[in-house]
Amino acid sequence: MNIAWKEIKKNKVRFMILGSIVFLVSLLTFIISGLANGLSQDNAALIKDLPNGQFYMSKDANETYNMSRIDSSIQDKMLSKQKDAVAFSIQMGFLNDRAGKQQSVAFVTSTDSSLFKNVKKGEIVLDRSMEDKGIKIGDTLTNNQYSGKFIVKGFVDQRKFSHAPVAYINMDAYKEIYRVNEMQLIFVPGGDSTQVAGLQSFSNNQFLNTIASYKAEQMSLNMIVWFLVIISGMLFAIFFYMMNVQKIGLYGILKAIGVKTSALFKMMWTQMLFITVIALVLSVSLSQVFNMIAPKGMPFSLTTDTTVQLSIVFLIIGFIGATLSGIQIKKVEPLQAIQQGEI
Amino acid sequence: MAIFTIDEVRKTFTNGEVKEEILKGINLSLREGEITALVGASGSGKSTLLTIAAGLQPASDGKVIFEGTNMINMSSEQVRKVRASKFGFVFQFAHLVPFLTVEEQLMLMLDVSESKLKKHEQKKEVDKILKLVEMDHRKNAYPSSLSGGEKQRVAIARAIIHKPKVLFADEPTASLDSKRSKDVMMLIRNLTKTLNITTLMVTHDEEMLSYVDSIIKMSDGQVLQNAV
Structure with missing residues (x-):
């Protein structure tokens, strides 16, 4: 019973x-x-949605991605060795919309890879949340540190970093805005941690935890x-x-x-x-x-x-x-x- | 024929350094189908003796032989099995399960005793016993809606539904008035005689002794006399 x-x-x-x-x-x-x-x-959707793999940043960056600068010779060597590897940089910044209003974004640029949007010079691809702020395909956006203009080419879903919508830009534009020549990070999908001189490797979770916020x-x-x-x-x-x-x-x-x-x-x-x-x-x-x-x-x-x-x-x-x-x-x-x- | 034998049973309680002997070497035997009353003043040890015989607490020494086996040597699981299938209990209070109907109280007891009866046979058995205790009209009632006498009749039905060999009754009429006490005692007598159940009962009430077959008088942890 x-x-x-x-x-x-x-x-x-x-x-x-x-x-x-x-x-x-x-x-x-x-x-x-x-x-x-x-x-x-x-x-961190930008990072979380990447497949499992290894992130590399320069050892002297003290585990802070935006302090990292990867020597271009090391980068070339790694990218030629690992076909799927991608070098990329992320920096917070602002875009001015048509009305001159500043919009906070995370600028991202990368070498050729299917994992990141690759855009031509003068173009920009934004996270879809920017649509809610009135930005449309074909709009022209500017940045105070950039001499040219960005034409909105499209939107992508769920691409955010540090609570800001991601803005994919061309490497040349990125270099001009931040006055740098080196990339901050290299990502090797599916790879095991390997020792590279001058670089420190992180798994996806380890890398996420280096983002202080x-x-x-x-x-x-x-x-x-x-x-x-x-x-x-x-x-x-x-x-x-x-x-x-x-x-x-x-x-x-x-x-x-x-x-x-x-x-x-x-x-x-x-x-x-x-x-x-x-x-x-x-x-x-x-x-x-x-x-x-x-x-x-x-x-x-x-x-x-x-x-x-x-x-x-x-x-x-x-x-x-x-x-x-x-x-x-x-x-x-x-x-x-x-x-x-x-x- | 003796179905139950208590041989030199002793019970000692220790409180700090003080040892108190409650039972001082009790010997008695229960004859099959008879009702035996344990009487005596408060503190004479009769309830302790009953609970030791029923396997509810261990003796400090001696033997409690039921169907040829000394229960003192049994594991607690073996004692539980004996209690569930071979013994029935009626206490001073009915102690019914408050969330089960009268019928369910009895069905539970059949479950506990691991009855071999099928569900429909169990229901028939419950109906039969409820008729015997004249509670068949209240089979769907919960204990909260029953009177004291009715509760005690259900408790008696629960104690005998699985046809135990021995019924232990600890002051079964103490919480009832005089008329209901006589009704309950008459019921216990009729049922145990009909079903050939051996009964060991503790009582204070001398009026109830007219319903029993033998009386064992206890005083200060010892049997004073066996009377018929």
Whole structure:
């Protein structure tokens, strides 16, 4: 007989209270996780969307990409050795639109590669978010440090860096704006880390963490997410502890008539699973609705992978919380329960 | 024929450095199908003896022999199995599961005792026992809607549904008024006689002794006398 279900049916309110708390905490976790992912995309989609590989910057840059200058002879050697390798540079800057209004962008230039947009001199390809600022294909944009003009050739989706839309420009234009001849970085897709004299290599994640704002932002948001997960685990432990304390007498009597301790644990786990699954289904659905209706400017991205991972973590933490509180069940002596009086 | 034998059972409780002997070498045997009452003043050790016999707490020394096996030597899982399938319990309070209906209380007991009956046979058995305790009209009721007497009748039904060999009853009428106490005792007597269940009962109430087959008087942890 499924006594776990019978108890839920008879004490709907009690279980609904726990379920609604788990629902709210998990919803909050999903939304903050969506924001963390969204901000991460907003901060570094340009890098995150690259395939796994190795980034190289000059050793004396002290792990700061915009201080890096790669010697052109080393660059030529690496690019000729690795067919898919690409050298590129990123710098924050401004574009003036038709109305003379300054728009913050991340200028990116690279050697020929399918991983980056290659543009001709005098042309520019922008992240699609610039469309929302009124910029259209064919518009002419300028930069205070650049003698020429940029004609907007097109837009690309999800290309952001340091919360600014990416602006792909020609290498000559880049060199003129920033008065540099060397590239900052070399990326070798799929490559293992190899020692190159004067260069330091980074995996994708290691490179992302060299972006100061990215690391600090993600650390804070991930800390909130994990705190919420831990809080929900504690909620399970506290709630089941309170319920178990109220049911000590009942457990004792059930043990006295021969119910196995393992059956009592199964009863508690079934209830935990039932509540958590319903709460998660509701919070996942609602967070997906939020994903759809969230304002366009809000960086929010909740992927299926993240949702599944967090749901599994919630189930595990709920299981641990309930089990910890259930240790009392093991300690219950039937005799004590009988002597305690009516349950 | 003795179905249950208690041989030189002792129980000592230790509180710090103080040792208190509650049972001082008890010997008794229960005859199959008979109701035996344990009587005596508070603190005489009768409830402790009953709970040791029922496998709810271990003895410090001695033997509790049920169906030829000394329960003292059994593992806790073996004792639990005996409790679930061979023993029935009625306590001072009914101790019903608050979220199960009367019918479900009995179905649970059949589950716990690992009854070989199929679901529909279990339902039939439940109906039969509920008729015997005159609670068939309340089979869908929850304990909260039952009177004290009704609860105790359901507790008795739960204690015998799996046809135990021994019924342990610890002051089963203590929480009931005089009329209901007599009804419950009559019910226990009729059912145990019908189903040939051996009963060991602790009681304070002398009026209830007219329903039992033998009386064991205890005082200060010892059996004073066996009376019929």
